[in-house]
Amino acid sequence: MATDPAPLPQQSRGILTPKTPAPNFTLNATPDQKVSLSDLRGKPVVLAFYPADWSPVCGDQMALYNEILPEFHRHQATLIGISVDGAWCHAAFAANRKLHFPVLSDFEPKGAVARAYGAYRPIDGTTERALFVIDEQGLIYWSYLSPVGVNPGADGILEALESLSKRRVA
């Protein structure tokens, strides 16, 4: 008897959009340290999914955000990078690039968090280049899916954080 195979949890049908509650997760930041999104409630969070550590350019996306970190902090935002690389790989990458923010391993089950955000690329087995700004209440405030070959920079994130800061004041 032929039955349709069960659909995959969530493929790249589009990333989560604003006003959607940001799915919670707990992932390894280092081999012995975990970070939960719910622990960061009350301040904005920037989630940057990226395909892989060690992209062969100077000032790759994570290194760029590392340089701009003070700007994110000015808006009280916590920056988090996420890819499917393992925690030991991230540890080496973070040390090499002198990253001052956590990069999390969406490693087991592979890409589960990326799938929950609609930011998994089954064709490559990596995450998309997708950005999310999550507000103080844990709702997605802004999201952006970049072509996987194009590093999106930080201008969109900063605009979203500024707009969020204004909302807070208003």
Added chain:
Amino acid sequence: MTTGQSRVARLVLPVGERDHVQGPSDAQATLVEYGDYECPFCGQAYPIIKAVQRHLGRRLRFVFRNFPLAEMHPHALKAAIAAEAAGAQGQFWPMHDLLYENQDALDERSLTRYAESLRLDLERFRSELRAETYASRVQEDFMSGVRSGVNGTPTMFVNGVRHDGPWDAESLTEALIATAHTRTG
């Protein structure tokens, strides 16, 4: 706010008086580079941009802005300040060229040596380098780049739009010509 699906990264700080510019102000095409003196890819771009400049001549205006990735490149910020300090004495471009031609020697002693070879007022140069006199200007360049969507170094803007394609001389020249404005009047 909405979910953006296709952002076009544009230069938010127009080319103006504050910039270091080569080529006529009414050139048909403008190339803006955000660069880091210690970045090897910017080092690769350096002779390519020279070639594009030779090819397009007076049709091209070239602007260099600082984007030092200081966490990654320990000498990048000092080198950027050195170029600005040379600029304050009218020698920005010669220093810019020296830095890219000597990327492996950007320590303070080397920077001073380059200043000497350009016959700068050394006392002023040294004190401005130490005091990081032009750090705020470098930071201004940097932030204008961030806000324009600079996503690494080098990032080029071709006639005001971030150039995401390849930047060999031929591709850059083509892109510059394709979007150049035709002179009116």
